[in-house]
Amino acid sequence: xxxxxxxxxxxxxxxxxxxxxxxxxxxxxxxxxxxxxxxxxxxxxxxxxxxxxxxxxxxxxxxxxxxxxxxxxxxxxxxxxxxxxxxxxxxxxxxxxxxxxxxxxxxxxxxxxxxxxxxxxxxxxxxxxxxxxxxxxxxxxxxxxxxxxxxxxxxxxxxxxxxxxxxxxxxxxxxxxxxxxxxxxxxxxxxxxxxxxxxxxxxxxxxxxxxxxxxxxxxxxxxxxxxxxxxxxxxxxxxxxxxxxxxxxxxxxxxxxxxxxxxxxxxxxxxxxxxxxxxxxxxxxxxxxxxxxxxxxxxxxxxxxxxxxxxxxxxxxxxxxxxxxxxxxxxxxxxxxxxxxxxxxxx
Amino acid sequence: xxxxxxxxxxxxxxxxxxxxxxxxxxxxxxxxxxxxxxxxxxxxxxxxxxxxxxxxxxxxxxxxxxxxxxxxxxxxxxxxxxxxxxxxxxxxxxxxxxxxxxxxxxxxxxxxxxxxxxxxxxxxxxxxxxxxxxxxxxxxxxxxxxxxxxxxxxxxxxxxxxxxxxxxxxxxxxxxxxxxxxxxxxxxxxxxxxxxxxxxxxxxxxxxxxxxxxxxxxxxxxxxxxxxxxxxxxxxxxxxxxx
Numbered sequence: 001x002x003x004x005x006x007x008x009x010x011x012x013x014x015x016x017x018x019x020x021x022x023x024x025x026x027x028x029x030x031x032x033x034x035x036x037x038x039x040x041x042x043x044x045x046x047x048x049x050x051x052x053x054x055x056x057x058x059x060x061x062x063x064x065x066x067x068x069x070x071x072x073x074x075x076x077x078x079x080x081x082x083x084x085x086x087x088x089x090x091x092x093x094x095x096x097x098x099x100x101x102x103x104x105x106x107x108x109x110x111x112x113x114x115x116x117x118x119x120x121x122x123x124x125x126x127x128x129x130x131x132x133x134x135x136x137x138x139x140x141x142x143x144x145x146x147x148x149x150x151x152x153x154x155x156x157x158x159x160x161x162x163x164x165x166x167x168x169x170x171x172x173x174x175x176x177x178x179x180x181x182x183x184x185x186x187x188x189x190x191x192x193x194x195x196x197x198x199x200x201x202x203x204x205x206x207x208x209x210x211x212x213x214x215x216x217x218x219x220x221x222x223x224x225x226x227x228x229x230x231x232x233x234x235x236x237x238x239x240x241x242x243x244x245x246x247x248x249x250x251x252x253x254x255x256x257x258x259x260x261x262x263x264x265x266x267x268x269x270x271x272x273x274x275x276x277x278x279x280x281x282x283x284x285x286x287x288x289x290x291x292x293x294x295x296x297x298x299x300x301x302x303x304x305x306x307x308x309x310x311x312x313x314x315x316x317x318x319x320x321x322x323x324x325x326x327x328x329x330x331x332x333x334x335x336x337x338x339x340x341x342x343x344x345x346x347x
Numbered sequence: 348x349x350x351x352x353x354x355x356x357x358x359x360x361x362x363x364x365x366x367x368x369x370x371x372x373x374x375x376x377x378x379x380x381x382x383x384x385x386x387x388x389x390x391x392x393x394x395x396x397x398x399x400x401x402x403x404x405x406x407x408x409x410x411x412x413x414x415x416x417x418x419x420x421x422x423x424x425x426x427x428x429x430x431x432x433x434x435x436x437x438x439x440x441x442x443x444x445x446x447x448x449x450x451x452x453x454x455x456x457x458x459x460x461x462x463x464x465x466x467x468x469x470x471x472x473x474x475x476x477x478x479x480x481x482x483x484x485x486x487x488x489x490x491x492x493x494x495x496x497x498x499x500x501x502x503x504x505x506x507x508x509x510x511x512x513x514x515x516x517x518x519x520x521x522x523x524x525x526x527x528x529x530x531x532x533x534x535x536x537x538x539x540x541x542x543x544x545x546x547x548x549x550x551x552x553x554x555x556x557x558x559x560x561x562x563x564x565x566x567x568x569x570x571x572x573x574x575x576x577x578x579x580x581x582x583x584x585x586x587x588x589x590x
Contacts, residue, residue, distance in 0.1 A: 040354075044362055051444035062453035069447035073380035073529035075438035079367060080385075080392035087395065168526075170466055218406070225360055225399055232363070232435040240437070246530060277531050284526035285533075 063247060071243035077278060078128045078235055078310065085129030086231060089136030090223035094216045098141040109143040113191035116146035117184050120153030127155035127279055127305050128235060131314040132227050144203055149191030152331065155279040155305035156183035165301065168283035174346050175294065175301075182302045182342040186335045193330065204320030234317030238310025242276035245309075249274070258291035268296040269336045272304035279305035295343030303335045357403045359435060364396025366439040376442070378587050379449040381528045449588035452511040452547045455521035455534040472498055479505040479554035479578075483590050484522035488535045491557060491572035499557040506574065507552045507582060510545050511536060518544035519571065520553055525589045532589065541576040550585070554578040 105112040123130060134151035138144055155161065157180050169175040257263045268286065277285055286292075286300040307328050315324040370376040371389035381389070441447065467486045482504045490498050511521035519536040523529075540558065545551060555576035 040358060041361070044358070048439070048443040051440070052446060055444045062451065065445065065447055066450060066454050068441050068445040069379065069450055070530045072438050072441050072447050076367070076370065076377065076380045076389065077385070077528035077530070079363075080388035083392040083395050221399060221402060221406075225356060225403060228396070228399075229356055229359060229432045229435065233432040234434075236434040236437050240434075242530065275530070278527045280527055282531075285531045 067243050067247045070246045071239055074239040074242055074276065074310070075236060078239065079232075081128040081278075082132070082231060082235055083228065085132040086224050086227040088123075088129070089132040089227055090220045092133070092136040092140055093223045094220035096140065101137070101140055101142045105142065105146060109145045109195040110192060112143055112146040113149045113195060114188050116142075116150040117153040117187045117191065120150050120155075120157050120184075120187065121159070123150075123154040123158055127308070127311050128231075128314065130154040131311065131318050132231055135227070135318045136223075138203075138205060143195070144200075145191045145195035145198065148194055148327070149187045152190055152306050153184055153187035156180075156187075156302065161279050161283075161305070164280050165283040168287040175298070178298050178342050178346040179301050181346070182298060182335075182338050183305070185342070186302060186306065186331065186338045189334055189338070190327075190331055201322075202320075202326055203323050230317055231314055234313040235310060238276055238308070238313035241309040241313075242274065245274045258293075258296075261293060261295070264292050264296040265299045265336065265340055268292055268300040269303045269332070269339070272300045273308050273332065275304075276308040276310040277304060294347040295340060298343040298347060299336055299339035302339045303332060306335050307332045353407055354404070357400045357407065359432070360396050360403070361400035362439055363435055364393045364398075364400060366442055367393030368397065370442060375586055376446075378589075379447065379529070382525060382589075383587055449584075450523050450529055450532055450534075452509055452521060454532070455509070455511045455519070455523070455536060456514070469498065472502075475502055477503075479503040481505045481507075484508050484520065484535050484537060485524045485590050487537065487557075487574075488572055496559065500559065501556060503554055503556050503577075504574075505552060505554045506537060507550070507585065508535075508537075510547050510549045510551060512544060512547050513538065520551065520574070523589045529589070535590075536571045538571045538573040539576050540573060542579045545579075545581065550582050552580050552582050 105115055120130075123133065130151050133154070134147045137147040137150065162176055162180060165179055166173065166176045257267045272282070272286075275285075282301060282304045286297045312324055312328050315327065319327075367389050370380075371386050371393060377386060377389055467489050472480060472482070472486075472490075480502065484506050487499075487504055487506055506520055506522075508520040508522035511519040513519055518539055520539050521537075522535050523532040524535060525532045539553060539555075541555065542553070553574065553576045555574045555578070558573040558575050560570055560573070
């Protein structure tokens with residue numbers, strides 16, 4: 001059973017929940033009959049089957065199909081990570097007592113930040129998983145600065161991503177080292193900046209569904225459903241934008257700037273934001289852009305897991321618009337700067 | 348009002364989970380979007396979502412007043428909730444209404460050239476054979492790019508891919524290599540000589556020998572590798588459209 005403080009917290013957060021639950025227009029006032037729910041399910045299934053049978057064959061414009069393929073591919077590829085992330089986040093909320101984090105992390109945020117950054121090593125996955133997990137950590141009393149550092153570090157420095165980077169750059173272990181060093185540095189610096197200058201009002205603390213008096217499993221289930229629906233919608237926004245850009249940007253245009261070093265770094269950093277490629281695959285994509293300097297490639301690898309359209313959408317959904325508007329540009333600027341420095345040093 | 352709202356939430360989660368299971372467990376459609384190794388994760392995620400929704404629905408039906416009503420009163424407000432939650436239906440609708448196919452010649456034509464990654468396991472191709480050796484397009488592409496005359500000269504190979512019309516005339520054999528999902532696909536093109544072009548996007552298997560670039564340029568310098576073909580046959584779309 002949840003302890004008293006979490007019950008109190010859910011009361012405090014209740015006013016915010018209108019932001020977090022699907023709109024009331026989803027429902028009517030009447031109690032739904034069981035038959036009604038079944039009929040709704042049947043209607044959805046019938047509509048989807050009809051679409052497959054009659055609408056799908058009519059759509060054969062190659063541009064539309066390509067767009068749809070890329071959109072579905074990004075969504076389908078991200079959903080398992082998102083499910084994993086919200087499950088982990090819900091488990092943190094339901095099963096890990098807040099006191100654990102008090103003991104595990106240094107009391108002072110400035111000291112907790114580097115610890116949280118290095119802890120990012122343990123979350124194997126891409127950036128879609130880390131946003132809900134960071135939200136879950138915050139609701140359990142982890143200082144926002146530390147949770148944000150974890151959010152930035154985890155998708156870039158976990159073993160899965162580092163191994164993928166090593167495979168994509170055969171014989172160039174310095175690229176893996178540079179990625180690790182640059183990503184961790186950016187994450188820690190952003191965390192310290194937040195600890196020093198951040199204001200609580202910029203961050204909308206992720207609310208939990210009101211769960212006073214529920215069992216732990218019910219808290220877990222409701223948190224997971226809630227987070228999934230919420231983050232999932234925003235993930236789709238990001239996937240829409242990325243798919244559109246993939247189809248609209250003609251291949252090869254970006255190679256035109258490859259010869260000017262600083263422009264090349266900026267161009268690849270910007271491309272990382274627009275393309276929103278999963279951090280487990282981005283190394284392969286950028287390694288194939290042979291026209292670009294190693295420093296520009298490093299910028300792509302550092303920026304991608306920290307700032308991209310999909311992530312910005314997820315952050316807006318989880319932490320609020322005011323947060324994302326400040327956090328994303330600062331992170332982007334730092335990521336580009338640190339990549340240039342580390343690249344100059346290591347590559 | 349939250350009553351059906353809770354039901355809607357369960358329904359949404361169930362539909363998304365079912366769609367994931369549909370493309371991964373009950374059909375092979377997921378191969379058009381992600382790598383084959385991704386299947387267990389899709390099945391696990393889809394299963395998780397369905398279980399989540401079913402448990403939620405059972406709890407709600409058993410005891411509709413347990414919670415949710417309190418929540419409904421807490422947020423008795425106008426309709427300014429996050430419309431974003433609805434958007435999760437979009438990929439599901441796209442899967443069923445557009446049924447996006449694997450990437451095709453449209454993308455292969457537009458994509459800039461790529462130097463593709465991955466180390467070719469050369470031991471597979473050490474032994475020479477008078478018969479065409481089946482090879483992945485990316486392997487052929489990489490060997491040709493690296494100027495491996497020793498591996499490719501005079502050794503007939505067999506490649507499978509789609510027909511990509513060439514703007515300046517003639518055609519390519521095209522194939523995509525993906526690393527995670529179709530959004531990161533790299534288009535590979537091999538210029539084909541010796542056989543007239545079948546219609547665009549037809550799946551074909553060709554057998555022939557590598558044509559060393561006349562001017563000594565390498566693939567990475569903007570020249571697609573070329574293959575002189577002696578045999579061409581139409582084949583059904585392979586289960587895995589990407590390499």
